Amino acid sequence: MDNQTTQKKPAEPVAVLTLRRVKPGCEERFEAELHDFIARSLYTDGQLGVHVLRPEPGSGSREYGIVRRFSNAEYRDCFYGSPLFLLWESTVAPLTEGGPKRQELSGLETWFTLPGQRSMIPPPRWKMAIVTVVGVWPVSLLVPWLLNPLASGLPIPLQALCMAVGIVILLTWVVMSLLVRILSPWLQGHP
Secondary structure (H helix, E strand, O other): OOOOOOOOOOOOOEEEEEEEEEOOOOHHHHHHHHHHHHHHHOOOOOEEEEEEEOOOOOOOOOEEEEEEEEOOHHHHHHHHOOHHHHHHHHHHHHHEEEEEEEEEEOOHHHHHOOOOOOOOOOOOHHHHHHHHHHHHHHHHHHHHHHHHHHHOOOOHHHHHHHHHHHHHHHHHHHHHHHHHHHHHHHHOOOO
16 A cells, blocks of 8 residues: 555535425425425435424414435535436425525534524524634633532543533533524624
């Protein structure tokens, strides 16, 4: 084997969120078409799964979110250019208002969707990064200050684990949901 040969980094899985607003009275037909399309498309090359976010009953929303995961970006691109997908788009076009809104997901989006709210296109990554830093920075100062007296006798790897667990718990269940609520207008681009 040649020493100059480098191994390629394995391709990362890709998740795509597609939002479709269904016309009033077309929900039942859209659901049937969606079910049929998922059944036909789920086993195409590179598919890792599909999750449908339906409008909350009684909310008045008619917006559906379809999260589709792919093995890599190449499979994603092949899928969205395939005859099967183009047929789906033409089938549901008369049932929906406007075109689809599509967004590739990075993994941080779950912090930026408030529980009980309808699905939405996540804010730009640069905004998510700023809010994440605003949340992580004070928590990364607070948690060691609180836990050092308790964890100082532990081996360093266990101390680091305690700090990481404390930071993740505070970020996930307290800080990020609070920051997203406070900064929601800015995150979504509303005045």
